[in-house]
Amino acid sequence: MNHSYGLRRKLATFQLLLIKPVSTEDAIPMWILTNPSDEGKPLLLTVQSDDHHFARGIVTYEGSMTLEEVDLDKLVEQYAAQERINTDLVTVTVDCKYLLSGISYGSHTTDELLNAPHGGLTELHCEWQGKTLVTPFINCKVNFEQEVIVGHLASPCNAIWKSVCSLHNINQLLVDMTAAGSSSVNLETAVVRNYTVGMKKPNNTKRLSELLNETETYAYTAECPAGGCTCVTEDTSSLRQCLSAMNAEGSSNDFTYKLWDILRDCETAEELVTLLIQALKFISSGKIRPFIDANNKTYLSKLVLKLSRGHSQTAKVLKNLRSSSPQALSLVAQVGTEKTMWEYTRVMSLLEHSFYIAGIWTTDARSHESIEQINQTIQDMTMGGDFTLNPFDNISTAEHSIRLDCESFYVDDTNDLTVDDFASLKKHGLVAEKKDANEVPIIADEIDISPWKNLLMKFAQVHVCLEHLYRAETCLRADFTNLKPIATRLLEHYVSERSPIKTVGQVLSDPVQKIRMPIANNIVQDHLKKPAYWYRTVINRKENSDQGLIRDCKLTYVSSQQPVFPPSVWQNLEPPTDEVTEITTIGEELKYHTTKFTFLSNNLISKLTL
Numbered sequence: 001m002n003h004s005y006g007l008r009r010k011l012a013t014f015q016l017l018l019i020k021p022v023s024t025e026d027a028i029p030m031w032i033l034t035n036p037s038d039e040g041k042p043l044l045l046t047v048q049s050d051d052h053h054f055a056r057g058i059v060t061y062e063g064s065m066t067l068e069e070v071d072l073d074k075l076v077e078q079y080a081a082q083e084r085i086n087t088d089l090v091t092v093t094v095d096c097k098y099l100l101s102g103i104s105y106g107s108h109t110t111d112e113l114l115n116a117p118h119g120g121l122t123e124l125h126c127e128w129q130g131k132t133l134v135t136p137f138i139n140c141k142v143n144f145e146q147e148v149i150v151g152h153l154a155s156p157c158n159a160i161w162k163s164v165c166s167l168h169n170i171n172q173l174l175v176d177m178t179a180a181g182s183s184s185v186n187l188e189t190a191v192v193r194n195y196t197v198g199m200k201k202p203n204n205t206k207r208l209s210e211l212l213n214e215t216e217t218y219a220y221t222a223e224c225p226a227g228g229c230t231c232v233t234e235d236t237s238s239l240r241q242c243l244s245a246m247n248a249e250g251s252s253n254d255f256t257y258k259l260w261d262i263l264r265d266c267e268t269a270e271e272l273v274t275l276l277i278q279a280l281k282f283i284s285s286g287k288i289r290p291f292i293d294a295n296n297k298t299y300l301s302k303l304v305l306k307l308s309r310g311h312s313q314t315a316k317v318l319k320n321l322r323s324s325s326p327q328a329l330s331l332v333a334q335v336g337t338e339k340t341m342w343e344y345t346r347v348m349s350l351l352e353h354s355f356y357i358a359g360i361w362t363t364d365a366r367s368h369e370s371i372e373q374i375n376q377t378i379q380d381m382t383m384g385g386d387f388t389l390n391p392f393d394n395i396s397t398a399e400h401s402i403r404l405d406c407e408s409f410y411v412d413d414t415n416d417l418t419v420d421d422f423a424s425l426k427k428h429g430l431v432a433e434k435k436d437a438n439e440v441p442i443i444a445d446e447i448d449i450s451p452w453k454n455l456l457m458k459f460a461q462v463h464v465c466l467e468h469l470y471r472a473e474t475c476l477r478a479d480f481t482n483l484k485p486i487a488t489r490l491l492e493h494y495v496s497e498r499s500p501i502k503t504v505g506q507v508l509s510d511p512v513q514k515i516r517m518p519i520a521n522n523i524v525q526d527h528l529k530k531p532a533y534w535y536r537t538v539i540n541r542k543e544n545s546d547q548g549l550i551r552d553c554k555l556t557y558v559s560s561q562q563p564v565f566p567p568s569v570w571q572n573l574e575p576p577t578d579e580v581t582e583i584t585t586i587g588e589e590l591k592y593h594t595t596k597f598t599f600l601s602n603n604l605i606s607k608l609t610l
Contacts, residue, residue, distance in 0.1 A: 023050060036061065036572040055601040061573045062594040070559065072131040079539050079555060085548035091540050092131050096532035098124040101475040104147060113511055115198040119152035122475040124524055133535050137521060137528035144519040148467040150511040153198050156243035157467050163340045164459045166193050166264040168504040170333045171452050173269060177326045187270035187325055195267060207262045208275050215255060215288040226253060227293050229346045239470045242347060251343050255290035256301045260335045273328045277318055283307050284314045298338055299447065300331045330447040337455060344462050350480055351487045360458050360495055460504045464513050465490040482523045489517050531590050534560040552601040559592035
């Protein structure tokens, strides 16, 4: 039944009168779709009633026009005349949205999101007071709004995120083994690396052979790999450059770090343990001299050094290690954990936040201070000089890294187990029941995995910050100076007790992460000089004004580059012609589709009893 616009409004009003009045908090607006071909091009009607107010509104289409054709002075005068008030009692608030890059995908599966054409959405939302649609880019209020898809296949941040995902799975396997015994986990089906649609599965056996051959090659030359972080140098000028280098070549020439980059890509725990034993067996042959960074204190690095110079118990150690999957997994995961901490700290050092990040891993008291306080402390200590208080700077040169032939590593490690420590190893199956006084074990005691749960949470929190920073750098075309204050706000939001990120699993199941925060105008002012995607103008009267009609009246005009209604409605508003087919510009003038929402509300004086 096709009712006219006037009849629909009467029916809606009568319907509300039949409904029992409710409180303002419980009131629900009723929206009615109208015929857009009617006079005045009405699109929607709304009526809303509570026990104190009768409110109603209408949305109409005003046409397609350029921004210069929108005369706010005239609209204010019309509003003042309608409400019978002076124009100086009228307020005008304008906000707009700049779509810089990307798209929001809404509800999709994880596989669909990770393979989506865009890795997120970046927008700027501006607001100001005044009768102009030209953005006052110097003094308007600007909010940075962004969503990222963590783990998106095109993101170079995956160079570190792959480590976090594998560590998350390995930690869960170790927890299960601790609770129910190592036999409770089937290594052949236990997942280390989750491969989703679109991900390439590397040939890890081939990669390991290439690593061992590479190590063997430089063992007989004068060339020694550089120590420290190879993807953060004095020439690094962007996060993209750093992360792309990390993806291509890794972050370090340390042998165990390179080994981790291979083992983290193993699909199952069985594959990981098999390749680990294969690598250690080759090392024990003495054919290679692995490079171990001086700052690498993991048990696996010590084991590699000792096996490479020969050990009488090598065969037994490898056999026991093969039979103890918890020990093998924890040895590998310890390297992955240390490397991941190191990489996040090094990358964030580009934005001068390495001290804050280092405090996160160590639960340093400094982590309870704000980033601004920490940076000020560093500035006070350096007195503005060239000296840099970066806890990781000492590993940036080769002279601080050592090779196998350094005698200092041949000294027995006090952390190694003695005969008296065999009891703790028995329960893990690393030694036989019978003690051998001549046996000198070279595998360290059980690795404490209890801190890893909290570390994994911190990894997830810092990584979401990194994803946002990388996208901000790309979409805002921001350098490190402009990214630094953005990094500060991101870290204070995500790496805190109030953080919305609590676990790695949470991010894996919901990879879309959103942020909205203020941003300095000077960082984005070049973007604000361009036309916005849409503008919204709200015309209202000042509060506590008793002049004119006794009611609330608010007019909202929305001007958008794209139609905001579906094609079935749009074809009645702007019918297609032979001359114009979805073209919204005339020459250089951009046209906006404008809709108007008129909202009226009166206080109820008496109630109608039916």
